Amino acid sequence: MSNTTIGIIGGGQLGSMLSTAAKNLNIKTIIISDDKDAPGQFFADEFIFCKYDNDIKIEEFCNRVDFITFEFENIPYSALTKIDSIKKINPKPSINKIVQNRLSEKDFLNKNNIRTTSYIPINNENELKSSQDFIPGILKTCTLGYDGKGQYKINNENEIDNLKINFENKYILEKLVKLKKEISVIITRFGKEKYEIYDPIENIHEDQILKYSKIPAEINKDLFNKSKEWAKYISEELNYIGTMCVEYFIDKNENLYVNEIAPRVHNSGHLTINAYNISQFENHIRAVCGLDKIETKKLYNAKMINLIGEDILVYRNKNFQHNEFFFDYLKNTVKKKRKMGHLTIIEK
Numbered sequence: 001m002s003n004t005t006i007g008i009i010g011g012g013q014l015g016s017m018l019s020t021a022a023k024n025l026n027i028k029t030i031i032i033s034d035d036k037d038a039p040g041q042f043f044a045d046e047f048i049f050c051k052y053d054n055d056i057k058i059e060e061f062c063n064r065v066d067f068i069t070f071e072f073e074n075i076p077y078s079a080l081t082k083i084d085s086i087k088k089i090n091p092k093p094s095i096n097k098i099v100q101n102r103l104s105e106k107d108f109l110n111k112n113n114i115r116t117t118s119y120i121p122i123n124n125e126n127e128l129k130s131s132q133d134f135i136p137g138i139l140k141t142c143t144l145g146y147d148g149k150g151q152y153k154i155n156n157e158n159e160i161d162n163l164k165i166n167f168e169n170k171y172i173l174e175k176l177v178k179l180k181k182e183i184s185v186i187i188t189r190f191g192k193e194k195y196e197i198y199d200p201i202e203n204i205h206e207d208q209i210l211k212y213s214k215i216p217a218e219i220n221k222d223l224f225n226k227s228k229e230w231a232k233y234i235s236e237e238l239n240y241i242g243t244m245c246v247e248y249f250i251d252k253n254e255n256l257y258v259n260e261i262a263p264r265v266h267n268s269g270h271l272t273i274n275a276y277n278i279s280q281f282e283n284h285i286r287a288v289c290g291l292d293k294i295e296t297k298k299l300y301n302a303k304m305i306n307l308i309g310e311d312i313l314v315y316r317n318k319n320f321q322h323n324e325f326f327f328d329y330l331k332n333t334v335k336k337k338r339k340m341g342h343l344t345i346i347e348k
């Protein structure tokens with residue numbers, strides 16, 4: 001084990017996989033989480049349980065690590081800036097401030113001439129009722145909400161009265177596109193014009209939760225190149241360090257739209273563990289810890305199945321082929337719509 005220690009904020013499956021990647025590089029890991037049952041504790045060298053406003057524990061954590069990163073973007077911004085004032089975090093917290101809010105995220109993208117779906121801020125029911133030009137659409141909370149939480153599909157204006165929305169929250173209404181498919185691009189930026197980028201990944205969602213991913217994505221060369229170029233441009237504009245995911249919509253007319261930016265390793269990139277010589281997790285650790293950038297190459301085509309809820313119970317008792325790789329996140333409670341593990345299948 002080297003003398004380097006990385007601190008990871010958050011102990012879910014992404015924190016677990018970051019810990020595994022760090023250990024493979026002989027880097028010690030300390031996870032800090034506000035969930036005492038966080039599965040990351042089974043993969044990290046050390047685990048600290050505390051609320052993110054516990055200044056004493058936060059300071060102890062910062063002083064025991066050389067580098068700090070995080071596994072999910074919805075950590076309170078105040079906690080991130082507090083930690084960053086003691087020891088620098090990568091990616092930097094100012095990026096989170098942009099992408100934690102769907103409205104500021106889309107404003108940022110449009111300001112940089114990157115196409116998104118049409119959208120409008122919504123603060124009350126009257127504004128929603130007067131926004132027929134954006135219906136059919138999806139009403140989303142500006143902050144928080146993932147895997148379909150805090151989102152309401154509106155097919156026509158007659159459905160508005162039945163929504164029972166709490167307008168104490170701020171919302172954004174996004175006009176639906178005639179969706180052909182969804183893709184994502186994972187990129188790791190090491191510094192100015194220094195990055196490794198994975199080929200676009202094709203994704204299928206069920207109940208607004210990612211269910212299947214595959215590489216290569218079945219898209220034309222123009223979309224292949226444009227999705228990569230936009231990911232590079234976004235990472236440069238954000239002065240990003242680490243692994244980031246850009247999620248895209250493709251409509252029936254082959255137009256590309258950025259759906260959202262995830263400032264972290266991403267569910268759709270799990271297949272990079274088995275399909276590439278360097279996974280998204282290892283590249284993230286390398287970038288954050290200032291290690292060498294190694295040329296990243298695809299070794300195999302692959303597909304991934306997310307194991308949601310009780311799916312995991314079947315897979316825990318299965319026998320697998322030589323080209324199948326089962327990952328159990330070791331979450332102690334099986335819940336409906338909860339990501340419990342995944343299976344990656346490579347094509348040799």
